[in-house]
Amino acid sequence: MATALAALLLVIVQPGLSAESPGPPAPEDSQPMAGSFRLSQVRILGVPVINVASLRVAGPEAGPDAAERARVIEGNLDLLYRPTQPCTPGERIGELLLERSGVGAVEAVCDPDHLGLQGAPEALQVVVTQRQAGGLNQLAAVVPGRATPFPLLTVTAADAQLNGTSEAALAQRWRGRLQRRLRRAREIYGAQQISERLWDAARVVVVLAALLVLAVWLWRRLQRQLPRQHRQCVEGAGHFAAARFHLAQSLSRLLLASVLVLGVAIGAVVLLATPGQVAPAIDVLFQPLVVLFKALAMVVVAALLRVLVGLLLSQWASNVFVPVAFQARRDQRYRSLLRVLRRLVDLACLLLFGVWTVVGIPVLRDLSSNALLASGAVLGALALVFQGLLRDFVAGLVLLFDDRYAIGDTVEIGGRLGEVIDVGVLSTELRCQDQRVVVVPNSGCEQSVNHTKLRSGAEVSLLLSRDTNLARALAVITAELAAFAADPTWQSLLLKPPTLLGVDAMTADGLRVTALLITEAGRQEQVRRALLERLAQRLEAVAAGEPG
Structure with missing residues (x-):
């Protein structure tokens, strides 16, 4: 379903468009490396168009840093296609009042096109010029109405060395690519393109919303029928009662997944209504599939780890060098350790899945170091809030590996006498003689009396x-x-x-x-x-x- 929706969304926008607005440059340590060079991507509408390079060596011969160059070049390119408002609303109103009163200047500084760089896509041309000092090849934009070309970037020796060609040949290659992409970006920001995209997105949202309402209605109807079908399955009413119940349960889960996918698709279509947001929309659309793949991968990893834990504990329990008098106790501990360690494996895989999913979110993946430090502070605060649970968790590990008691032992904890029926990572369950089940936090089991150890x-x-x-x-x-x-x-x-x-x-x-x-x-x-x-x-x- 997600693949079909992606194809439908791509019909709305023109093929080959990009996606996300350019963000801040990556820190120097996180820049991509290629041998002796540092690389940084230059994007138009968020899609990489060229790679600029700088030498990794320190000193004046290294030249400007690649990340800083990419940031400056992207700023120059944005002026050619992205309408920007240089003034605040108050400054615009003030400028308008001054112009009408005859006090202000003859040109409007708060005009989005006050530099004269906007215009028709076909009117834009990218040319190669040469600086007098050093003869470096420079790419500039020729815009009607401007007396001089607008400089975009300079092709350096590091760029040419990385691409394995001369500076002049690389400048010609980049000239055609930049001109084609810049003209396309101007088309995307045109009023007609935006209007058509809004209407197409509105129609798709209406269709998806109708499908979402239908899926929710069917899901709720199945949810109301499941209890009755479950009773019929338990009572054995008919040969196909169990089959109908499992089929309805599977359909209910499928409809719930469809609701989630349709909700994500609506969010992706809303993103598509904004120029230059194609890639984030596609990322959002395919995020459920990525999460599903990660979940399946972690399920497989958890199953393999559970099997491995079982094999290792089985080998430990069947040690022939253990005295016969201690063999029964070791078998008892084997059952307790197997249950708890499998739970720990599931918990670890669940935490790993959560971290893997969060790191894969595009917005969170590009967080700065300050944001990571802030998230660390939040985790520290949560640890203080849930310190009781952490204390129970650590106490449970100590009780388990210290062999204070195991499943099947009769113990006395805090004045309660009963048989241990479960040892968890946070609590211990006792069944008393009157068949009541008492749940004792592991941190409260520091003093226990084991009546049946060995x-x-x-x-x-x-x-x-x-x-x-x-x-x-x-x-x-x-x-x-x-x-x-x-x-x-x-x-x-x-x-x-x-x-x-x-x-x-x-x-x-x-x-x-x-x-x-x-x-x-x-x-x-x-x-x-x-x-x-x-x-x-x-x-x-x-x-x-x-x-x-």
């Missing part, structure tokens, strides 16, 4: 009444702990046999006896409940008179 532990507490035979009860508990450790059902989950710690406290209700369990990571609660149930049953059996 191994887990749990205390099993029993409350014995005061009239219980303590020695016999401790012996029964010790025997039951040994039997539990020998049970094949639980033996594989225990890293060590349960240990009786003894009487832990004396309360008003009785004596509290505690035993310690050390299990595989995350299995402590399951083993603790099973052991507690067996101990309670055994003590009840002893209290009932069964043999202990």
